[in-house]
Amino acid sequence: MDSDVVRGVLSDPGSPVVGAADADVTVVVFTDYLCSVCKRTDGAVRMLRAEDPRVRVMWKDWPIRGPIADFAARTALAAHRQGAYAVVHAGLMEARGTLSPERIDAIAARAGADGARLAADRKASAREIDAQLAKHNLQAFGLGIAGTPAYVIGDRLIEGGLDARRLKNAVESARRGRG
Template identity: 40%
Template sequence: MKNLLITAAISLTPFMVMADDLSEERIRELVLETIRENPGIVFEAAQLFEEQQQAQQAQVAAQVLAVERDTLERDPNAPVLGNPDGDVTVVEFFDYNCPYCRRVKPEMEALLAADPNVRVVYREWPILGEGSVFAARAALASRNQGKYDEFHWALMGLNGRAEESTVIRAAQEIGMDIAQLRRDMNAPEIEEHIQTSMRLARAIGFSGTPSFVIGDSLAPGLINAEQMISLVNQARANN
């Protein structure tokens, strides 16, 4: 990191040197002398480095979105809420044991109530332990009983962690066939969905939940309904 900041600082120093005229060691000495005389240059260099990193990440993300758009938005193996024929797709990567994902629940409900032309694609991304994996598998399996929507909101509203016992209790409360649910949880399409979520999240550069893809925008972290609506409107305007 120190070397990277020194490299960035070179571009901010008030003099120019030619590599043929000075050794690398002497260039470093001059840069360090400049830093000692102008300490604020370190913060400028750090900011420049941060901006360069963000620009590179944005470029990589744009390339991934171009390649993976169909998988993100039209994967037949991913649950869809809202309007299935909506003109803007919101993709959410989430974990049932993520407290921020649970806080997104009312925000997502507000978005769906405010905009009837939004479709939401859910990417189950269980990264917070075995309970998360069990919950994700159960939720995906519930599609075979036509219960995903109801079950999803029930799991998001759990008190305490999503574990096998609490997930099964939630399934019972909404009238699901538990024996069928347990069988369906082992179907190959369940594992395929989870592995695809892992691959897409890594490729995009997401590091935690919740994370959203809305049009060409990436929104890692907790966002509220107003922010979602703004990004949806932006995506709609770009269509």
């Protein structure tokens, strides 16, 4: 992988991050809220976060599956402004069935986001959210990612879903300095 692109991905201040700033491994996840594989494998990322305090997770919302995916990503990034990205992200990933703007807003509110502020932030921060989504898009293309989910772990790009075992193995490999 191009190290300049990876540095840009990892140093992107607008991407939501959870975990210690001094974590020894960062797992970058390119995701789409309408991606069924993303939804199936998101639990492995949450499990890793819960079990391994030396890992931090950085999300790259990449809504490639149309307008509803775009609305969901905008909602999650607006929730980031109130410190609720991770819980809204989890709620959207756990949601089954068809999503609509109304259902996305309801999921975000149930997850703990302030609904009125969310709508206001989506509007007031539209340019910043546009820029962040454009940056995620450019980063994905710069890495040569074909679709979601995709992960950057250490110096490895892994495309497709990872179960908990494969994700943990990729993190351990990165710790050993082998990608």
